[in-house]
Amino acid sequence: MNTLMRSMLLGCALAAVAAPAFADPPDWAPAHGWRDHHEGDGPRYAWARVERVTPIYARSGYPVRREVCQQQPGYVVSQERYQQGSGSTAGTLLGAVIGGALGNQVGHGDGRAAATIAGAVIGGAVGNNATRGPGYYSQEQRYQPGYQSCQVQQGWRAREQVVGYDVTYRYRGDDFHTRTSYPPRDRIRVRVDQYVAPDDGGYGGG
Known part of the structure; x- marks a missing residue:
């Protein structure tokens, strides 16, 4: 009986020792x-x-916007102008003499001097117009300086x-x-x- 008991206890001990060897390993x-x-x-x-x-x-x-500037060159402008003809000095003097003489004859008393002066002025103007030549056109030129012109342009970058x-x-x-x-x-x-x-x-x- 004692031998059987000892055999059973030995078998249980071996099973307890061998069980961990066949068990699944831990998670770590x-x-x-x-x-x-x-x-x-x-x-x-x-x-x-x-x-x-x-x-x-x-x-x-x-989109991008930029200002583009260019230098414009200068240029010459021509313009025609009409010039009236001028009367001669001799014609003006002759008309003044004739007009003064006529005024002196027309005037009386103190008014004679005034009439003489008025006649001389009118006669001088008439004489100047009588001797005035025909008008003509003259050409006048002037220089227009250069300038900078700018404009905004739109593009893509x-x-x-x-x-x-x-x-x-x-x-x-x-x-x-x-x-x-x-x-x-x-x-x-x-x-x-x-x-x-x-x-x-x-x-x-x-």
Whole structure:
């Protein structure tokens, strides 16, 4: 009886010792790849090496207004002007003498002197007109200096803006391509499921 009891106790002790060796490892233990083969269906993440980053540019334009000025040269202006002919001095004097004599004969008393003067003035004017030559046109020239003329012109100015980045990265010996809105550094975080894809929230590490 004692021998049977000792055998049963020894068997229980061996079972208690061997049980932990065959039990599942704890959550924190790597267990020689057990976690990689027995994790759930959720995505896994890893880091891939960035091979090349190329900026992607978009070309656009915006309106601009500018003032354009030009120096206009000077030029000569020609203008014709009509000139009346002038009477001769002899004709004026002769008319004044004749007019004065007539006025002296017409006047009486104190009014004779006034009539003589008036006759001389009128006679001089008549004599001047009688000897006046025909009118003529003269050409007059003047220089118009140069000036600066300005006008506002509207055009377009082009500009380039970075809208993204074309990224080539290597994961486990294969090259992959993606586009990101930020410039990754030497590595990029990728999601590893059935396919390898970049993680949207995975910024490149330093």
